[in-house]
Ligand SMILES: Cc1cc2ncn([C@H]3O[C@H](COP(=O)(O)O)[C@@H](O)[C@H]3O)c2cc1C
């Protein structure tokens with residue numbers, strides 16, 4: 001059960017912001033984040049959203065066969081090993097914010113040796129090709145959702161007070177574009193992007209593949225028919241965090257498209273999510289607009305893994321910190337011109 005945000009705590013946070021020694025609204029969107037955190041925690045000031053935990057959900061994609069990514073599929077598995085060895089960008093950024101890193105295999109097309117930090121919940125070895133039929137069955141999507149939910153529950157039980165989404169799956173920007181079309185009504189040409197870096201010819205082909213995927217899967221559940229196993233797992237992770245009243249910082253276009261699926265299941269859950277950044281993928285902007293989320297930073301990142309979400313974490317902590325640490329006009333003896341008016 002996902003409860004709505006606590007409006008009394010939000011009103012209290014807003015009122016408290018207006019008593020702090022700064023012009024009203026001077027912290028812009030950060031004030032909205034603080035109010036949102038109060039609504040999530042149902043108390044103002046809200047607890048600082050730390051420690052933070054990153055879960056990277058990994059899965060492969062049958063649509064890779066269509067030539068939609070310049071990278072070979074085995075890079076998914078190789079990058080999982082890299083995350084576990086601590087060598088990826090996500091590890092560097094996680095270290096900076098003190099985030100734990102958990103890697104979850106929900107659908108890698110290969111065998112991964114057991115390792116600390118790896119959660120093995122493989123539903124199948126990659127999805128089927130979404131341009132030929134459904135990527136997976138609804139039962140498989142549900143199993144991946146359950147894996148995501150289980151990981152969120154475990155991280156929170158271990159003490160995390162903020163979660164970040166991460167993904168790894170070569171060709172997953174194709175599945176993301178298809179999901180975004182299905183949930184927002186946008187056209188493939190508007191939301192399909194260059195992913196890991198493709199030329200104009202490959203982009204035109206990728207748009208045609210997304211168009212075909214939407215045609216052949218019309219009338220089916222979009223998450224199962226068009227998504228990846230990591231999209232389904234992220235959707236489950238997002239819904240469980242909302243149920244547990246824990247904020248989640250969304251990463252890029254994969255998280256954004258998974259969030260559309262999760263919001264279609266439980267619209268109330270979107271109140272628990274914060275858009276860490278705006279990725280360079282055009283579909284990400286469309287997804288965030290549909291979700292009503294404002295990205296905190298725009299660095300033209302196009303990496304995934306959770307990197308943009310991790311970079312935004314200090315901003316989210318700072319938003320809460322203001323409500324704890326900044327003096328009021330009364331306490332500091334500063335004249336409040338707005339109270340005089
Ligand atoms: C070395 C490497 C590291 C990555 N880390 C994240 N991604 C990102 O790129 C992939 C999606 O892009 P596309 O749809 O174009 O294949 C995903 O795996 C995503 O997480 C990476 C991609 C590569 C190659």
Ligand SMILES: O=C(O)c1cccnc1
Pocket residue numbers: 173194195196251252253254279280281284301302303304305
């Ligand atoms: O938006 C993202 O997160 C993204 C973009 C390109 C490739 N992988 C991920």
